[in-house]
Amino acid sequence: MRDYKAFVKYSKAGPRYTSYPTAVEFNKDFKYEEYVEILKKQNKALSLYFHLPFCRSACYFCGCNVIYTAKEESKERYLNYLFKELDILSTILDTKREVVQMHFGGGTPTFFSAKQLESLILKIKSVFANFSKDAEISCEIDPRFLNEEQADVLTKNGFNRISFGVQDFNEKVQKEIHRIQPFGVTQNAVNMVRDRGIKSVNMDLIYGLPFQTLETFKQTLEQALLINPDRLAIFNYAHVPWLKKNMRKFDENTLPSPDIKLQILEYCETFLTKNGYKMIGMDHFAKEEDELFKALENGTLHRNFQGYTTKGGADLIGVGLTSIGEGQNHYAQNFKDMPSYEAAIDKGILPFERGIKLSYDDELRKTVIMELMANFRLDIKRIEKEFKIDFKEYFEEELKSLEDYKSFIDLDENYIRVNETGALLIRNIAMCFDAYMKNISEDKKVFSKTV
Template identity: 50%
Template sequence: MRTVFDRKLIEKYDRPGPRYTSYPPATEFHEGVTHEDYRRKLVESNETKRPLSLYFHIPFCESACWFCGCNVIISHRKDVTGRYLSYVTKELRMLAELLDTSRPVVQLHWGGGTPNFLSPQEIEELFDRIKEHFRFSQDAEISVEIDPRYLQEGQLETLKRLGFNRISMGLQDINEDVQRAINRLQPESLMREVMKNLRDLGFSSINIDLIYGLPFQNVEKFKRTIEKTIELDPDRVAVFNFAYVPWLKPLQRKIDPSTLPPPEEKLSMLELTIEMFQSAGYVYIGMDHFAKPNDELAEAQRNGTLWRNFQGYTTRKGVDLIGIGATSIGMLQDSYFQNYKTIREYYAALDEGRLATMRGFLLSEEDLLRREVIMDLMCNFYCSFDKIEEMFGIRFEEHFAWELEQLSDMEKDDLLRISDRSIQVLPRGRLLIRNIAMVFDEYVRSRRESRFSRTI
């Protein structure tokens, strides 16, 4: 079912709102949740026998991309990694002592920063430390983010030999003027070379990131970027809306705001993006993501089993996500925990022999209920009343009477259809899925919306 771009409806509903990589979102995390809570919840999680997903944050980058909002450390010195990896290993050992390590790891993801800041030897050593403590399922998804500009000899071969099967890399925009304005020069020839190497090595899935709304972009320039991306033939594409928030991300002050495209131009770029990728055979997964029809994301969505976590869309629902490294977030069945954001605080906590938990959130039964509804809508564009009632022992129409009334206006706008036993998001509603999900968000009325990006 093709997603429909309706400019009038987008302009009507566009407002700030959460991206729902979790519910409640990370903006609700607080320091009242401590490392002692995390320790207790980790031990309790063993009783569920849920599989594990491991996320490692590698914060180092060789140069700063001025659009970036990630927690990164810019350094040209390769020797800065040794100490950090020793502390990551220490945290890994502490977690392994608390977890039942017979629980299989079905997902491993290295993000950043730039994980290929690590040398091939460091990549292998870190992977070996992980395998010392945890065992992987045979069909484990093992993924890593790379910066193609800084690939070292032997890195891709090492990743493939160790078992990594998914690669994600940023392109952002193919135009040199745009690249120069965001301090990320990345020749088209380099992207072609790296893609060929990845295919020759046999990586099963390759994702490319694009961004619209960057300096000097317009519809014609971005059309060229989309054409070149389609030629590269990635399995997945993520197309993000650039949010210019220099008061939150100081690095963005290096960008001249007068060079940014106006809102109308950004909407046109989004419309073009959806049309071109769908015409090229990609499926609109939701939010910013496209995938080939035979990709696991598209298959999971068709089966109604797609889910979201702090890495975005995932095919592995019902797993416990363990975050490792500075700023990493863990996501257990009924709780979230985030590590300290600075490596100084991260090191200090581990030196004291405690987990590096900075803040978190413990979910109530009501939170769990609303999370299930929100994630079903966000990921699968469908929510079954029968399923929710069976899981939580409620009467859907009674429990969500106010929410269903609020959705009636959206139904009139052809964003969704409410039947006797389900909510179905329609093609015009897919781009506005965050707005639909917000109706079920109990916290949204008390939040400061300025903390969020706009829904479109």
């Protein structure tokens, strides 16, 4: 076990780089008319994201955009607006393009009934009829909200990847984060989809939660492997109480220190490697037969708002409240509040609120940062050829910043390679190439800590 006390100095506020530029830079200078024109001209394959934002109650660790409700009419009303948004999209997009990926995120997608889920799926397929034979169709599921009818609807309609939110199996941690979820509940939910032919099951865990220790997390990992997921996403808890009021319920003295969190992450890598998994990017682990592992091996792994994916290069269309879309040179986000979202749709326009059109420099830096985040290496010569630059000259200052991490990388004329220890600090390393971080002062609370 490494001495992680020395790593504490690297614990600074920084992005997770699900996008570059990050959502902090999205603004209203990118106009609706520009966005619509971009959508009209797109011709790549499609990736579709649907945000289903409702939950019955709050999980105190959650950083998602969520609406808490028990009202059935709220869900029905929201579905009605999703259908209208799809109808508007169908008048702008070429919906005959091939769909290679679709994802239901939340909130809790399975807080919607089987009947409601099926009505949404049928509506989507009536608009986007050209799903590829090997399309990745996935859904996030809270194991506490899954029944046989919902599992039937998902599998019958082509869903082939399921991601289960677990976070931690320790009862004390579960009580503190307001998410009581016995092991048997999770096991039964996984069995439910396995029995219906789902071959790819992901489990989400979080380290850095109140009362977690290395020993308690070891037990959680051992229990997780009893369920035998194909992938694990093990996230560093993002403590941002200035943004999420639920997080203020935590006594910060109960949160594990940065060095303990790094010990947990290192143990995850060691333990899971011994048990047939490979670390993918900064927070994912996959079995060697998984396509994520194969993409990492051949350097084709990509990162977007859904995490790590093999479906890079597709145009991402975000549908629903707060959803974010992405193209080669833009990001676009829908309204975050329901009245504004509904008002736009009632006017017959997309519920677009803000975004950003990428400059040449943005596109270059996005390519550099995302390749480092996804593959832990950067092909310098490929970047020079693609963007017609001299890498050392263009990134002179950035390469000086990398000196702080010289023990974590190998740098030569052709490649930047991040070593095994450096993988634990990949956010810090990527930040060296982020032009916008220079404009964010240390005392401005924007991002969670990298360690």
